[in-house]
Amino acid sequence: MYAYLQGELKFIFPTHIVIEVAGIGYECLTPNPYRFQSQMNKDVKIETQLIVREDSHSLYGFSTYEEKQMFLNLIKVTGIGPKSALAILATSSPNEIIRAIEAENESYLIKFPGIGKKTARQIILDLKGKLVIEDETHALDHFDMHDEEVIQEALLALEALGYSKRELQKVEKVLIKEKLKSVDENVKRGFQILVG
Missing domain, CATH: 2.40.50.140 (Nucleic acid-binding proteins)
Known part of the structure; x- marks a missing residue:
């Protein structure tokens, strides 16, 4: 529509x-x-x-047509709703997801909130061989904010993806030390910390 x-x-x-x-x-x-x-x-x-x-x-x-197409492909998989699809796309590009699917990398997929081993396997079964890696031509610039505000915004975004306050306390300590500049960088780094 x-x-x-x-x-x-x-x-x-x-x-x-x-x-x-x-x-x-x-x-x-x-x-x-x-x-x-x-x-x-x-x-x-x-x-x-x-x-x-x-x-x-x-x-x-x-932000891109490729991201939208990946979202649509993910929500067609049994066990994946819009919230889970957004969580997967929040810290991964469509190309990274396609590479994981093609390599049958279940461990990559289960690190996202709400994705267990069974759902990861279903994603691979349903989508392997059906997706094409595109040229990544769209990148958004970073925006400078005060460090503390940047970290708090990133933590809110991670909480919206389904992580608990307890998990986020561990992330916050690391992010304060690393002093990354943008909210997007902090969200991605926070996600790396959460998935180990």
Whole structure:
């Protein structure tokens, strides 16, 4: 129904962004909203997918068409819903996911929240040989924020992916020492710490 939205990026939250198009604010659930940090208050184009359920209408937004296609492929797998698909895409590129699937790397897939051995195996069975690695041409710039605020935003994003407060306390200590510059970098590093 909505292929994409083009408008001004107004707000960034741990689970979603808000884009204003012709005076209407569209809430888009995204894999890692902080990837869009450098685009704040600028005109952006977001690839979208509307998912209608009995109890909700949810609009999902992606930075690239390839990311959107990977999301659509993942939610076709038994046991994978939109939340799990977003968690997988939050810290991995579509190409990294495809490489893991083609290599039958279950250990890579089970490190994501909500993905167990059985679901990882199902992803491999359903998608191996059906996906193509694309050229990664879209990269969003980093945005500078105060260090403490950057870490807190990253922790909120990880919590939105399903990690507990206890797990996040361990991550916070490491992130404070490492002093990474952007929320996106901190989310990715936090994820590496959580999966060991």
